Amino acid sequence: QDLEADLPAGKSTHSYQSDVARLRGIVINRFLSARLDVFLRELISNANDALEKLRLTALTDKGLWDGTGELNITIKAVPGEDGERGRIIIADNGIGMTKEELTANLGTLAKSGTTEFLQRAEGSDDATGTGNLIGAFGVGFYSSFLVADKVYVASVPARSSYDSDATQYVFSSTAEDNEFDVYPDPRGRTLERGTEITLVLKPDAEEYLDTIAIAKLVHKHSVFSTQFPIYMHEMKDKEVPDEDAEAEAEAERSEKDETDTLLDEDEAIIEDIEEEGEKPEPKTKTIKVEDWVMLNAQPPLWTQDPKNISSFEYELFYQATFKDFAAKPLAWHHFSGDLGSGISFRTLLYLPGKLPEVYWQNPLQTVARDIRLMVKRVFITDDMGEDYLPKWASWLKAIVDGKNFALAPDDLPLNVSRETLQNTSFLRQIRSALLKRILQTFTKIAEEDTEKFEKVHAVYGNVFKLGAVEDTKNKEKLASLARFATNIRNFTSFDQYLEEKKENQKQIFYVADAGKTANQLMKSVFVEKLIARGYEVLLLVDPLDEVLVNNLKKWKGIPFQDAAKAGLKFGDEKLDSDEDKALRKEEQDRFEPLTKWLKKQVDEVVRDVIVSDRLVSSPCAIVADERGYTANIQRMMNAAKAKLGKDDPQALFHDYAKRQKVLEINPRSPLIQGLLKRVERLPEDEDERDAEAEDELREVAAILIDGALVRSGFEVTDSDEFMVRVDRVLRRSLGVDEHAPTDTAVKPAPPVDPELQDESFYEPEPEEDDGKAKVVVPDHLKDDVAFEMEEISDEEYEKLTAGSMRHEEL
Numbered sequence: 001q002d003l004e005a006d007l008p009a010g011k012s013t014h015s016y017q018s019d020v021a022r023l024r025g026i027v028i029n030r031f032l033s034a035r036l037d038v039f040l041r042e043l044i045s046n047a048n049d050a051l052e053k054l055r056l057t058a059l060t061d062k063g064l065w066d067g068t069g070e071l072n073i074t075i076k077a078v079p080g081e082d083g084e085r086g087r088i089i090i091a092d093n094g095i096g097m098t099k100e101e102l103t104a105n106l107g108t109l110a111k112s113g114t115t116e117f118l119q120r121a122e123g124s125d126d127a128t129g130t131g132n133l134i135g136a137f138g139v140g141f142y143s144s145f146l147v148a149d150k151v152y153v154a155s156v157p158a159r160s161s162y163d164s165d166a167t168q169y170v171f172s173s174t175a176e177d178n179e180f181d182v183y184p185d186p187r188g189r190t191l192e193r194g195t196e197i198t199l200v201l202k203p204d205a206e207e208y209l210d211t212i213a214i215a216k217l218v219h220k221h222s223v224f225s226t227q228f229p230i231y232m233h234e235m236k237d238k239e240v241p242d243e244d245a246e247a248e249a250e251a252e253r254s255e256k257d258e259t260d261t262l263l264d265e266d267e268a269i270i271e272d273i274e275e276e277g278e279k280p281e282p283k284t285k286t287i288k289v290e291d292w293v294m295l296n297a298q299p300p301l302w303t304q305d306p307k308n309i310s311s312f313e314y315e316l317f318y319q320a321t322f323k324d325f326a327a328k329p330l331a332w333h334h335f336s337g338d339l340g341s342g343i344s345f346r347t348l349l350y351l352p353g354k355l356p357e358v359y360w361q362n363p364l365q366t367v368a369r370d371i372r373l374m375v376k377r378v379f380i381t382d383d384m385g386e387d388y389l390p391k392w393a394s395w396l397k398a399i400v401d402g403k404n405f406a407l408a409p410d411d412l413p414l415n416v417s418r419e420t421l422q423n424t425s426f427l428r429q430i431r432s433a434l435l436k437r438i439l440q441t442f443t444k445i446a447e448e449d450t451e452k453f454e455k456v457h458a459v460y461g462n463v464f465k466l467g468a469v470e471d472t473k474n475k476e477k478l479a480s481l482a483r484f485a486t487n488i489r490n491f492t493s494f495d496q497y498l499e500e501k502k503e504n505q506k507q508i509f510y511v512a513d514a515g516k517t518a519n520q521l522m523k524s525v526f527v528e529k530l531i532a533r534g535y536e537v538l539l540l541v542d543p544l545d546e547v548l549v550n551n552l553k554k555w556k557g558i559p560f561q562d563a564a565k566a567g568l569k570f571g572d573e574k575l576d577s578d579e580d581k582a583l584r585k586e587e588q589d590r591f592e593p594l595t596k597w598l599k600k601q602v603d604e605v606v607r608d609v610i611v612s613d614r615l616v617s618s619p620c621a622i623v624a625d626e627r628g629y630t631a632n633i634q635r636m637m638n639a640a641k642a643k644l645g646k647d648d649p650q651a652l653f654h655d656y657a658k659r660q661k662v663l664e665i666n667p668r669s670p671l672i673q674g675l676l677k678r679v680e681r682l683p684e685d686e687d688e689r690d691a692e693a694e695d696e697l698r699e700v701a702a703i704l705i706d707g708a709l710v711r712s713g714f715e716v717t718d719s720d721e722f723m724v725r726v727d728r729v730l731r732r733s734l735g736v737d738e739h740a741p742t743d744t745a746v747k748p749a750p751p752v753d754p755e756l757q758d759e760s761f762y763e764p765e766p767e768e769d770d771g772k773a774k775v776v777v778p779d780h781l782k783d784d785v786a787f788e789m790e791e792i793s794d795e796e797y798e799k800l801t802a803g804s805m806r807h808e809e810l
C-alpha cells in the first residue's frame, strides 16, 4: 500500500521554516554530482543518533525500551516496476518521532550558526567544500533531496512501541515544493518503533539501487560510523527441494522397478550395484529468498581501547581502510587528545611499510591523501588541502575522529573554502598533534629497537633528511633520526658521532659523493689522513645527505666540515710540538719553488697550490674552497648550467665557483719530491732556458693535475688533450721517438655514386666458396637446423662406403 496520503482527513500541510527552505535550496541546487553519495552517510548517521538516543534515555526510562531486541539500521533498495520509480528505504528502530516532532524536527532548523552558514554557502562557488560541512551543521536529512524527488519519513516514537493502537505518521515532501505534509500512515502501523525513510529516487540517481553500490558506499563512509549493525536487504538465490520434479521422478522410478523384476537374477544383482552408485539426486530448484546482510561487522577500531586490539587487527584495519596491500604498516600510534573548548579527538596513525613510488619521483609535489577526518565517527573528508602537512609527512595515513566538533563552530568556520578549512584552529591543532606523534613514534623505535629502526630507516631515511631541510620547526628532531655510515660504523646519528668525537676536535668531518659506496668513499684522497689518524668521518653517499649537512651547517654548535674542502682542521694542530711546527714551516719553504711553478701551470683549473696536511699516500688532491663546488656539487650544477644561457649571471657564477679550488701537494710523495728537484734545476736565467725540458715538465705536471682531478672526483678539463699527453709520456718511457708521426694515410672513399642501384645491389655479398667441405644452410633455415659432426677413421669410412651406403648419402 502506498505511502501517499489517500484521504485529506488527518493531513496537515506546513511550510518549511525559511532557513530550511534556504538550506534545501543549497542542497538541491548547488551540490556537485560527485558529492551526491553523502545522503546515505547522513541518513545512517541520523539513524545512529536515534538509536543512541533510545539507548541512553532507556537507561533511566525503562518504559521506552526494555533492552531486548536488537537495535539496528536497515537499508533496502526496491527497484522501480511498471513505470514506478526505484526507492531506497532506510529504517532504524530508535527513538522515533511523534507527529509534532516530525513537523518540528524536519521542518525547522534549531542550530545556532545556521543562518551564517547559509549566507556563506549561498555566496560561495565551492560546492564541494559545502559537501564537507554537511553533517557537521545538521543539514544531514536534507541531503536526501540530492538523490530523491520525493521523501517520505514514517515514524513511531519509542514511547508508543507498547501501544499497538498508536498512530504511525508520515512526513512527506517533494524537492520542488517549499511545503511538506504530515498525515497518518495510510498503510497503518508497520513499524514497532523508530523511523523509516523512503527516498523516491530521481531518474539519474537510480545507480543507488544496486546493492553492491550501496554496500560500497556504506564501506566508504559509514562502516565505522556506528556501533549498531547495518543490514542490507538482498534477494539471494537458494536451492530448495523441487517437489513437483521429485514427484515426477518418483513416478518414473517405480515404472522402471517394475521392468527390472522381469530380468534374469544375475543381471539384476549387477543392476542393483549400479543403482546404489548413482542414487537419484534429490530434485531441487533455485528460488529467490530475502536475506539481510550485515555491512559493518567490524566496530570502529579507533574507538576501542588499544589494550584490546591485536597487531593483526591493526594491520587488517590498515589494509581495509587505506587499501594498501603493498606492505604491512611499519608502525602505528593510537592516541586520544583534548584540544580544550570541549573538543576531543581520537587518532590512529600509521607509518606505511613502503612509500609509494610517486612520492620519491617528486616529493615536493605530493599531497596527503590519507588523513581521514571524521566527526563523531562519521567520515567528513580526506581532502585536507595541498599543504595541510609538510611534504615530508605527506605519506601519512591516519584517522582523526573529532568529538563535539560541530558544537564549536568557531573552530570550523562556516566558510566552505578549503584554504580556511586548513586554517581553522581545530585542524591546525590536529596537524601539530599528528606531526608530534609521528616524530615520537620514530624516536621511540630509534631508542628502543635498533633492529626495527634499521628497517624504518631503510624506508624513511630520506624522509628525515628531506624533512629536516623542509620543516624548520621540526628540523632538529628529524635530523637526529637520520643515520649515516662512517669509516668506523654503519649506522650512526649526528649525536652518536659527537659522543665519539676526539679531544679538541672542532669539526664534524664528512666526505660526500652521491652514487659512490661508503667503501669507495673511505678510499677518497680527502680522508686519507683523517682515517689514518683514527678520526670518524661521515660517509655521505645519498644526494640528500650533502643537502642536509649544508643546510644544517652545525650540529649542537659544531660545524660540519667537508673533507674535500678547504678549512679542514684536526683540532690538535696547536698541540704540536715546536719541532713539528718548525718542520712544517720548513716543508712549506722547501716546496715553495714547486708550488709557485705549479700555480703558473694550473691557473685555469685551480686558484692556488699549497703544501697539504691531509694527504698520506696520494701525491696530490684538488680541494674545493669553502664557497667552491665539490666534485659532487659540481656534477649536479653542470647539469643545471647546461640549461642556462652563456651570459646568464648564474652561469658566470658557476664558472667562478668551479675555479674555487686548491691543488694540495703531498710533500712526502716521492713523485712530488722528484718534481720539486726538476723544477729547482730549471735554469732561471732567460738566456739559459731549456724549452724542451720545460715542456716535458709541464706535461708531467698537467698529467699529475688531471690525475688529481679524477682522483678527487672531478672531470678532467679536456679529455682529448689528456690522452695526447699520456701518449707522449708513454712514448718517452718506452724510448719511442716522441715526435714520430703515426702513419695516418688511408684509402680514400670512391667518388659519389649518382644513381640508386637495384635493391639486390645493397644486399651483403655471399661469401666466396673456399673449396673446403662444409654444410651450407640457407638463411631462412639457420634457426631451425643444427648439426653434429663426428670424425670417423678411414677404416670406418671404408666400411660404411663399401656397403650400400654411398658417399653422398653418408
Ligand SMILES: Nc1ncnc2c1ncn2[C@@H]1O[C@H](COP(=O)(O)OP(=O)(O)OP(=O)(O)O)[C@@H](O)[C@H]1O
Pocket: 045, 046, 047, 049, 050, 092, 094, 095, 096, 097, 105, 106, 135, 136, 137, 138, 139, 140, 141, 142, 194, 195, 406
Ligand atoms: N532517523 C531518525 N530518527 C529520529 N529522529 C530523527 C531521525 N532523523 C532525523 N531525526 C530528527 O530530525 C532532526 C534533523 O535532522 P538533521 O539530519 O537535519 O540534523 P541533525 O541530525 O540534528 O544534525 P546532524 O546531522 O549534524 O547530526 C534531528 O535532530 C532529529 O531530531
